[in-house]
Amino acid sequence: MIVTIFKKDLKLYFSDKRSVLLTFLLPIVLISLFAFAFGGVGGSTKQRPVSLLVSDNDHSADSRAVIAGLDSLKGLVMIAKEKKEAIDLVRKGSYVGVLIFEKGFQDSIQAGKKLPLELKYDAAREIEMGMLQSVLMQHLLRSIGRKSVKAKMNTYFEKNFPGMPQETKEKVFKDMDADSEGISGTTNATMELKMTSMRKEGEDKGNLGLIQAVAGTAIMMLLFSITGIGSGLLDEKEAGTLKRLLYAPVKPTDILFGKMATSLTIAILQLAVMFVFSWLAFGLPIFKDVPSLLLMIICTAFAVSSFGIFLVAIAKSRQQLQGLSTIIILVMSAIGGSMIPLFIMPAIMQKIAVISVNYWGIQGFYDIFWRNLPLSDILPKMAVLVTIGFVMTLISVRLFKKNILKMV
Structure with a gap:
């Protein structure tokens, strides 16, 4: 009987692709990323220039x-x-x-x-x-x-011992070399x-470790939260609610944009609450540049919520979404600086990091809290986040329409 139960559970486990991926593929991917990040690939101890x-x-x-x-x-x-x-x-x-x-x-x-x-x-x-x-x-x-x-000693000799022979000076220098x-x-x-x-004296600066912890963790957890919110769309699809909505005078894109609006609003609130908490609990100076902080929160929330909806659009079921999103979000967070500060990564990893939403968000918050850059210097990073958001939205709309047509 024990053997029978063992075989049954083992068969059920390996039939669950999500569990297999999380058990084997995810650790392998993370080990590989951390090995690259800490320079442990190839057995080389050579430091990057x-x-x-x-x-x-x-x-x-x-x-x-x-x-x-x-x-x-x-x-x-x-x-x-x-x-x-x-x-x-x-x-x-x-x-x-x-x-x-x-x-x-x-x-x-x-x-x-x-x-x-x-x-x-x-x-x-x-x-x-x-x-x-x-x-x-x-x-x-x-x-x-x-x-x-030698120059300093020569000046001293000429001032205090004028006329000292050069041979004597050379002997002094030789003795000093010895x-x-x-x-x-x-x-x-x-x-x-x-x-x-490069920081100005007297600036109201935040703690570097605190900034890394807040920005990196906030964006990573936001990705998980938005994916969880978007997964409600797949629940509605499986329950038949989405199909019933199509019989109403509602466009498929209206359903998607409604979900995106909800995700964006919650994303902004989540980031705002995290920064307020960090101010109250740890003294993060969030009022040093309020306009830049608000704009960065909005741009980051837009990019993250759009990316979350994109993950929902490519998944066919909630189970598939959970496995896929966990792997993608953790990989993005690892290479983007949420888990490991970018400056300790090899040059190749720092170049790869720019494909991650985490990277642009974290660097933007660094510019606000640590480098104290003016808004004009932070705008390029905000523009990249907005571009990521628009690209992900366009792709999501096309995929969503395609999936909706299959249901009708």
């Missing part, structure tokens, strides 16, 4: 030599830009930072003075910045550290790298 902007306002032999040396390092790509353009790109989150060589860089080396060198960076990518800082400092110490110390602590200690005073976040 970091692109760093550089602005050379000194245009000297020393500044060019330092930049060439940095560009030759593995894992670092230097991209030359004008100072104003570079700062704007970093402020928008397009690059991790910009290394600025101000005028007088070479003269400061020769005089042994503090270097007019500054690294402006995107505060939303502080982990990358921390690793990059150590690489930059090591290279600067190697490339110009000794030259800077004493690694002495040369490094003298170098550190002049080789300090000024680091400046």
Whole structure:
């Protein structure tokens, strides 16, 4: 009897395609995505190169030599830009930072003075910045550290010991080279790298981890909620309610748009409630740019609700929708940044992320709460979300009409 029950349950289980997909396919897909995201594919430990902007306002032999040396390092790509353009790109989150060589860089080396060198960076990518800082400092110490110390010591000798023979100076320098602590200690005073976040002082900023948690989770859960709301349409289809509606003076598209209006309204309310809760419970500064936040909520809700209705339109039953939507939403959330911050993903994953609704929504909320960008700079991301919404709506209308005609 036990064997009979075992065989029966096993047969029933494997006849349920949704259960099989959720048990085997979904974990395999998520494991593959996380492996790509954390760089665990192919057994390679090679780090992806970091692109760093550089602005050379000194245009000297020393500044060019330092930049060439940095560009030759593995894992670092230097991209030359004008100072104003570079700062704007970093402020928008397009690059991790910009290394600025101000005028007088070479003269400061020769005089042994503090270097007019500054690294402006995107505060939303502080982990990358921390690793990059150590690489930059090591290279600067190697490339110009000794030259800077020699220049400083020469100035000291000429001021306090005029007429000191050059041989004596060279012996002092040789002794300093032999004493690694002495040369490094003298170098550190002049080789300090000024680091400046692209955030303005005194800005009402949110916590980076909180912003990631709120935006990523809100959009992922919204996708599940909207799919659940849209599944009511399939329930009506299976119960025969939808077919009875067709005998009334109602157009098929009116039924679809009615459902979409409901989904959009609930999506806006859900996002609004999540952000208000985050403000009350965790202090998320939601009032810093209310117009941008409201527009981003509406655009995100429109894209998500349209995508949810699209999933409903391609499914033939509620069971099929549940299995399909779970896989698609979790995959989109994984590659779009809801589960893993994008800056720790490999370059290929960051490029793939742009196909996800999650990506555009999360980046838009980052621009509002963290980068403090004006509305004009956030509008392109809003436009992408609206475009996704319209495309999904058009496809859904065609699929819905096709499915309705099959019922008549």
